[in-house]
Amino acid sequence: MDDFLPRALAGGIGVALAAGPLGTFVVWRRMAYFGDALAHSGLLGVALGALLGVNPQWGVTGICLLMALTLALLQRQRRLATDTLLGLLAHTTLSLGLVGLAFLETVRVDLVGYLFGDILAISVVDLYWIWGGTLLALATLTALWRPLLAATVHEELARVEGVPVFRVQLAFMLLIAIVIAVAMKVVGILLITSLLIIPAAAARRFARSPEGMAALASVLGCAAIGIGLWASLRWDTPAGPSVVVAAAALFILGHALPGSART
Amino acid sequence: MAAECLLRVENIGFAIRGHSILHEVSVQVAAGEIVALIGPNGAGKSTLVRIALGLLAPDYGRVWRKPGLRIGYMPQRLTVDDTLPLTVQRFVTLGSPASRERVQAALAEVGAEPVLNTPVQRISSGEMQRVLLARTLLREPDVLVLDEPIQGVDLNGQYELYDLISGLRQRRGCGILMVSHELHLVMAATDQVLCLNRHVCCSGHPDHVARDPAYQALFGLDGARRLAIYHHRHDHRHDLHGAVVPEEVDAHG
Numbered sequence: 001m002d003d004f005l006p007r008a009l010a011g012g013i014g015v016a017l018a019a020g021p022l023g024t025f026v027v028w029r030r031m032a033y034f035g036d037a038l039a040h041s042g043l044l045g046v047a048l049g050a051l052l053g054v055n056p057q058w059g060v061t062g063i064c065l066l067m068a069l070t071l072a073l074l075q076r077q078r079r080l081a082t083d084t085l086l087g088l089l090a091h092t093t094l095s096l097g098l099v100g101l102a103f104l105e106t107v108r109v110d111l112v113g114y115l116f117g118d119i120l121a122i123s124v125v126d127l128y129w130i131w132g133g134t135l136l137a138l139a140t141l142t143a144l145w146r147p148l149l150a151a152t153v154h155e156e157l158a159r160v161e162g163v164p165v166f167r168v169q170l171a172f173m174l175l176i177a178i179v180i181a182v183a184m185k186v187v188g189i190l191l192i193t194s195l196l197i198i199p200a201a202a203a204r205r206f207a208r209s210p211e212g213m214a215a216l217a218s219v220l221g222c223a224a225i226g227i228g229l230w231a232s233l234r235w236d237t238p239a240g241p242s243v244v245v246a247a248a249a250l251f252i253l254g255h256a257l258p259g260s261a262r263t
Numbered sequence: 264m265a266a267e268c269l270l271r272v273e274n275i276g277f278a279i280r281g282h283s284i285l286h287e288v289s290v291q292v293a294a295g296e297i298v299a300l301i302g303p304n305g306a307g308k309s310t311l312v313r314i315a316l317g318l319l320a321p322d323y324g325r326v327w328r329k330p331g332l333r334i335g336y337m338p339q340r341l342t343v344d345d346t347l348p349l350t351v352q353r354f355v356t357l358g359s360p361a362s363r364e365r366v367q368a369a370l371a372e373v374g375a376e377p378v379l380n381t382p383v384q385r386i387s388s389g390e391m392q393r394v395l396l397a398r399t400l401l402r403e404p405d406v407l408v409l410d411e412p413i414q415g416v417d418l419n420g421q422y423e424l425y426d427l428i429s430g431l432r433q434r435r436g437c438g439i440l441m442v443s444h445e446l447h448l449v450m451a452a453t454d455q456v457l458c459l460n461r462h463v464c465c466s467g468h469p470d471h472v473a474r475d476p477a478y479q480a481l482f483g484l485d486g487a488r489r490l491a492i493y494h495h496r497h498d499h500r501h502d503l504h505g506a507v508v509p510e511e512v513d514a515h516g
Contacts, residue, residue, distance in 0.1 A: 028346055028347045153341075156316075160318070161358040204346055204348070208350075209348055209349075
């Protein structure tokens with residue numbers, strides 16, 4: 001029972017490593033709300049997992065991937081603006097999840113744990129999920145890096161230059177879905193986007209290249225995990241929110257430092 | 264002109280929700296040829312360009328691109344989000360990997376060498392146009408598609424850019440399709456002008472188009488006169504440098 005701390009650190013760092021580079025793209029592409037929408041659908045996955053009697057992580061991952069796919073396809077239509085679409089799906093799936101859980105009377109679900117994370121309760125199986133998802137996401141993102149960057153700068157120019165933009169963007173959205181699904185245990189549905197956005201935003205000020213910004217975002221994310229966990233133990237505060245507060249503190253500290261190179 | 268045809272759009276039509284944007288429009292670009300698309304706002308110029316590039320599919324008609332055609336595209340507007348740290352050097356190699364020497368050479372060719380290491384958000388709009396042009400050159404294009412290349416550039420810069428573009432045609436022998444809404448700034452070096460207003464109003468050599476009643480009806484005599492004046496100015500340059508163009512094109516095949 002005393003090794004819960006190493007497990008929490010290993011899980012948190014795993015998530016932060018993948019969230020850094022993915023988060024930089026989320027910032028560049030202005031997809032923060034997309035991440036939020038995926039996370040909101042996670043609870044529906046929990047309900048689904050409970051209904052099917054499998055590890056809820058299967059349900060969460062499946063629903064997040066399905067949600068990403070749906071959004072990618074729906075974004076191609078022009079009837080509804082993307083933010084309307086995201087809001088619609090995010091809150092519908094969150095509510096469906098809550099309603100679904102209410103029907104499952106025999107299943108006890110730690111709702112607060114899912115909403116705000118339960119990093120101190122990370123199990124060995126959870127670690128497999130997190131590191132599997134992280135390594136998959138980092139490997140795929142490395143392969144996608146160049147075309148995704150080109151498509152981020154200018155979609156049509158990238159298409160003329162031969163980038164299969166839709167497929168690259170779809171793959172990126174699925175990667176976010178995977179990372180969000182495995183990160184739920186660490187900071188919870190309501191706070192996941194912060195782990196993508198805040199380290200990346202904090203890294204911007206010091207970065208001179210896209211790769212530098214991604215790497216620094218990973219480092220800052222890991223630091224936030226460490227500081228947050230330490231603070232949580234020291235003052236007995238909830239771990240997930242403590243990590244997010246630590247990340248925000250790093251962001252503010254970075255912007256308060258004088259004379260850093262903002263390119 | 265026996266130059267090889269690179270890109271052909273034949274009798275295409277395009278409508279958005281039943282609202283016709285382009286009707287029975289054809290245009291083609293051959294190697295070493297400069298084709299200019301002019302027309303008022305909303306005439307469908309950019310739509311036509313996007314169809315020629317394959318970014319949009321026409322409702323009817325045919326688009327043919329020479330197999331293996333390498334296109335250099337310069338979009339109308341390009342701003343890079345402030346959150347993305349990107350130097351000019353990185354930006355121009357996003358489309359095709361290139362050594363630092365090649366990047367320097369391409370930037371030198373368009374007169375934008377000093378901004379090599381500058382963040383792409385910090386350069387002026389005139390420099391951005393040149394940088395975009397350099398990015399297209401790194402692809403060794405057979406055809407350049409330029410959507411309002413002189414937009415946001417001051418008058419002197421506009422002349423320079425036009426000289427640069429016609430120089431590229433001479434040096435590299437590539438075909439050029441460009442959009443312009445600045446009617447009086449159609450280059451004399453242009454071989455073909457296509458005057459577009461959802462359909463082709465008139466087309467042909469700049470001289471011919473300027474005198475066409477359809478063109479004068481669309482832009483008024485004032486616009487017509489300005490086209491003629493600018494054209495006349497450039498006649499001189501054409502005599503000085505332009506005379507060698509046909510031979511060069513033939514020499515390159």
